[in-house]
Amino acid sequence: MQVYMDNNATTMTDPKVVEAMLPFFSERYGNPNSLHKFGTSVHLPLSKAIDQVYKGINASDGDDIVFTSCATEANNWVLQSVWIDNVLNSDKNHILTTEVEHPSILSTCKFLEEQGMKVTYLPVNDQGIVEAHTVRSFITDKTALVSIMWANNETGMIFPIQEIGEICKEKGVLFHTDGVQAVGKIPVDMQSVHVDFMSMSAHKFHGPKGIGALYIRDSQPLTPLFHGGEQMGGRRSGTLNVPGIIGMGRALELATENIEATMALIRSKRDRLEDALLEMLDDVMVVGERDNRTPNTILISVRGVEGEGMLWDLNNALIGASTGSACASEDLEANTVMLAIGADNELAHTGIRLSLSRFTTDEEVDYVIEAFTAAVKRLRAISSSYAKVGPSPGGEAQACDLLYHHDNDIVVKH
Amino acid sequence: MAKDNLLGGSLWDAYSNKVTTLMNNPQHQGEITEEEAAAHGNKLIVADFGAESCGDAVRLYWEINPETDVIENAKFKSFGCGTAIASSDVMTELCMGKTVDEAVKITNIDVEKALRDDPDTPAVPPQKMHCSVMAYDVIKKAAGLYKGVDAESFEEDIIVCECARVSLSTLQEVIRLNDLKTIEEITDYTKAGGFCKSCIKPGGHEEREYYLVDILADTRRQMDEEKMAAAADASMTGDFENMTLVQQIKAIDAVIDESVRQFLVMDGGNMEVIDIKNSDDNIDVYIRYLGACNGCASSTTGTLYAIESTLKEKLSQKIRVLPI
Known part of the structure; x- marks a missing residue:
């Protein structure tokens, strides 16, 4: 059996979507x-x-939903055009975001910092979210934009978008949310939140890759990122990706038409998997309150088992999962989400993410429980963390402090 | 960046079969107890390196014959990724049967080479070289414990890049000899900084005592200081070719003031030095004629020859004078 449990990375395109395309x-x-x-x-x-x-997102007819090639484009568009529209051409100079955003936000912010933008990266609490009052306390009269994700890719934790939206409205600050991990997974109702811009991506909800969109409230101005043939009412030039748009529409329809029932179905499988792992294994922890997570996501830390090693064994069992472990990244940089949660340094190296979909079956869940526990057993048998004979006197190693510090030291009082 | 890099690599595809095999089935994983060592009349040494909070950790067990110092049995435990486990495994194997003195000579490069399928293909991708370094460090730690000395004492030179085992003195020498100006050049010449990149600048995978950026800056500064000192000496001793540009201009002006200008002025002309370009073969002195010299027939023949030969004689045979 092979099992795909990496649906926060991408999803299978639903055959019904392919058929429509x-x-x-x-x-x-x-x-x-x-x-x-x-x-x-x-x-x-x-x-x-x-x-x-x-x-699918309950947008009003007066809003724009402009199709893009992906959410990375949508995120870049908002940040770079806010820089042009509201910073270069006004006295504002500040963006407020979080430490745990997707690289398409964080890297773009870094780029804009080089151009002179001031960016505050808010830390998350031990639940992995930024609280609304924290956002409020960091908005200044120089703040041009607040950009905070709707749900986190690693933890699945859902951010208080409604409250943050109200704060931004009250303060008169633009609010962008990266909705990639929320749209199609949980109810997203643009008429019940105050969000100026939202990025989304079809391949995260069983649509095709290469198509995303930017939601723009009330068709408000935003300098285009792409100039050219004036497609999409001049907002985004480039020949329309017709099959992509058709696929995205069908995929969002399928994902949202019975979303409460679909969520309940995925959640029941996720909870069964999570309960089984927590029950069968000692020294494991799952990040974030279950009720405040997207219903498909588990980020589990397994003491004594390094994330890439765990991924290796799961891969040998034909299971596709994901790790934020530094060892598994090209640059050996530890995962920012794991570090930012900061509950335990080891989490940065032992976190395994399992993300389900509406196509995940009970048999697959059973198989993953079995393979996961077997992998933990094998790797803990090798692990120095579980060795019985201790080091000779003087042979102990020092624990290391993680090299993790942001440019701006922010102390947040909870 | 080119065609081959467009997709980015899969880390795991770059592992040798040996790494894969040992990760799946490590041969020397396990523990040795005091009782087992004592039963053989041997001494047990257990050394840790790294910690779970750092991302990788290894514990090495040596059972050493106190008469011969031979490591008769060895085992390891590891918290780490596939390459960390495979590196620890092959390192443990390399230790067995060696004396402690022989074992401390095992380097991370030996460990990595032992993991290769064929001698010319690296066993792990560059960013994973780091894992073999830990295997090497734990040996030093164990040997230090056995001998009652500090693990650092086995290191003859200061190693800046552990992955490629490049020492501080080597780096300084290579920067000087090849006049290196960038980190990329240093990596091209020495491989230092080409693997886990921790040694390039602060903020990488692990904290280092020395960073390539500082070594480069310090060495360049020393080189500049030495060059200035040499130039100062040159002007004292009249070594024109080793002077700085400013000193060269001053020296030329002095010679012209002393031996040339008065003759030009007598004819209602003058000249000024515009620029000097030093190359290996020539020192080109660009001049401009002023007043009556400008357009004078002799300015490109006799006068020019006279200026050039005076400068050649007094300063350097490499001088060429070029009017513009």
Whole structure:
């Protein structure tokens, strides 16, 4: 059996989505910008897909949802254009974000810092979230934008977007949220939150890769990132990715049409898996309150078992999972989320993320429980953390402090 | 960056088969107890290196014959990734049958080479070289415990890059000899900084005593100071070719003032030094004629020859004078 439990990285494209997309490759391939019927005949299915996306996040007709190539593009667009619109051309100079954002936010912020932007990276609490009052206390009259993710990719923890939105509205500050891990997983209702911009990505909810979108409240101004043929009402040039948009619309429809029931189904499997691991294994911990997590995610720390080693054994058992362990990254940098949670330094090296989907079966959950516990047993048998004979006098090693410090030292009082 | 790097590598694809095999089934994983060692009349040494909070840790067990100092049995325990476990395993094997003095000569490079499938292909990708360093460090720790000395005492030189085992003195020498100006050049010449990158600058995977950025800056500063000192000496001793540019201009002006200018002025002309370009073969002195000299037929023949030969004689045979 092979089991894919890395659905926060990407998901299988639902065959129903593929089916919806297929006619738009070799049959209805016209460019919607053309005047002839090859082009105009795709307008109707595109409108339907646009409706599906508006409905999926309950956007108003006065809002814009502009299709992009991915959420990385959407995140870059908001940050870079806020720099142009609200910093270069006004007296504001500050962005407020968190330490645990996706690299497409953090790296763009670093880039903007080099251009002169001031950025505050808020730390998260031991639950892995930023509290609304913390956000409030760091907004200044120089703040141009607050950018805080809706749900975290590593932990699944859901951030208080409604409260943060209210604070931003009250303070008159633009609010962007990276909704990639929330849209399609939990109810996202743009009419019940005050969010100016939201990024999303189809391949996280069983849509195709290469298509994402930026939600823009009330069609408010935002300088385009791409200039060219004035597609999408001039907001994002580039020939429309017709099959991608069709696929994204269908995928969001499928993900949200019965979202409460789908969530309950995924949650029951996730909880069963989580309960089994917590019960069968000693010295393990799961990050974040279950009720405040996306229903598909488990970030579990396994004492004495290094994350990449664990991933290796899971891979040998044909299970795809993920680790934030420094050893598994190209640059040996430990995962910022794990470090930021800061509950335990070892967590940065022992965290394994299991992320389910609506396609995960009970048999797969059973298989993962078995393979996971077997891997922990094998690796703990090798692990120095579980060795019985201690070091000779003088042979002990010093524990090390993690090399982790941000440029701005922020002390947050809870 | 080029075609091969567009996708980025899979770390695991770069592991040798031997690394994979040993990770899946380490041969020398386990513990040795005091009782077992005592039963053989041997001394047990157990040394730790690294910690779980650092991301990797290894514990090495040596059963040493006190008569011969031979490591008769060895085992390890490891908290770490695949390469850490495989490195520890092969390191443990390399120790067995050696005396403690022989074992301390095992380096991380020996460990990595022992993990290769074929001699010319690295066993692990560059950022994983770091794992073999820990295997090497724990040997020093165990040997130090056995001999009652500090583990550092086995190190003859200060190692700046542990992955590639490049010493401080080597780095300083290479920077000087090859006039290196960037970290990339240092990595190209010595491999230092090409693996886990901790030694390049503070803030990497682990804290280091020496960083390449500082060594480069310090060595360059020393080189500049020495160059200035040499130039100062040169002006004292009249060694024109080793002077700084400013000193060269001053020296040329002095010669021209003394031997040339008066003749030009007599004819209603003058000259000024515009620039000097030093190359291996020539020192090109660019001048501009002023007043009557400007356009004078002799300015490109006789006068020019006279200026050049005076400067050649008084300062350097490498001088060429070029009017512009």
